[in-house]
Amino acid sequence: MRKFINMRTELPGPIAKSMLDRRIAAVARAPYHTLLSFIHHAHGAILTDVDGNTFIDFAGAIGTLNVGHSPKQVTDAIHAQIDQYIHTCFHVVMYEPYIELAETLNKLTPGDVEKKTMFFNSGAEAIENAIKVAKRFTKRRGVISFERGFHGRTYMALSLTSKNKPYKTGLGPFLTDTYKCPYPDYYHMGSLSEDALDDHLLQRIEQMFLTEIPVYDIACVVMEPEQGEGGFIVPSQKFVKGIKALCERYGMLFISDEIQSGFGRTGKFFAIEHHDVVPDLITMSKSIAAGMPLSALTGRADVMDAADIGEIGGTYGGSPVSCAAALEVIKLIHSENLLERAVELGNQVRLRLTGLQNTHDFIGDIRGLGSMLAIEIVKDPTTKMPDSERTNRIIKYALDHGLIILTAGIYGNVIRLLYPLVISDEQLQEGLDVLAEAIEHS
């Protein structure tokens, strides 16, 4: 008997089924769906669908809902904002919420230097503009990103992304002057010690400057401080510091992509803080505004000011409604101690997952920072061959039994947890009960 989950129908239920038929007829095939149902309403970590089924949400709209579904402070701020005005376009008539949020992020992001901010709508747009700013500042053409990294689906972001299916296949050619470097995957590249692997990969990157592109042609390095879509892989502090040192030595800018890892998920406001590195630029989105479309680029004032007037921007970037929501999100993260909570929740999850790993050797790895945790499902722990079939069975069981949960990784064999940080202990444990059952039944 569950306290929070209540599955009244199979999925999709009858009402969802009729909506699904309409979706198939009216909407292009491309959008992928985790849950074959339609939401009716949601609060905190609990979501109810149109057939009255109630789920625990471990996906949080792919890490967008660190403060949970529809927190009252945020919805009140949204209502107050839309009653006052909805949109003027920042380029036509300015508004204060944009300025206040920029001031807040300039203080909140790492680095004790003068900073400036601009806002956009999506993560990919923040990446696009980070690259534009970096190219303008350095007057260089090349951009480095990492294997298995994900930075979005627009063409520059996609050129930096490192997963072909489903993102890149058939869509080339991509932008030239983009280069992928290896990212330390200690679990799979385990023949060397962590330390030796870091040294080896950093050397390979330096070799690339001899074989692929002269280092003084490289504008910037874009790095996720914990890879998201790539499978929740965490590089060592030594590796990240090594990259930052290369940036400093050769005049490249370090861009930390915090679109998935930011806003408290890892127990710090930004995951790069775990690595004790101050980036030149930082891209943010997802949990910045509790689900309102918003992304931000914050960085050194001299770098941010390199783009000319009118050169970057857009009709909707930094919508006042989204800015009003983001200001409340940041207050909530502080007032609800969500950074500490992310660590506490992460510890509870790790404990349960470690127990499960002891009895199920197909759980090859448990990894991640704070509450950005994942397990990797393998065929056997020695070969570490990915087992995406078993992963899919686990996910299907979980969804059918009321737990919304996502995969990640280039083989889709990583199960990642992105529950709202406002989830209660009881809700968390109930969600983990379902995950444990799903693992048992797989």
Ligand SMILES: Cc1ncc(COP(=O)(O)O)c(C=O)c1O
């Ligand atoms: C690290 C990272 N960068 C960029 C993006 C792209 O964001 P969006 O889907 O809002 O364009 C994502 C989305 O998952 C992401 O996780």
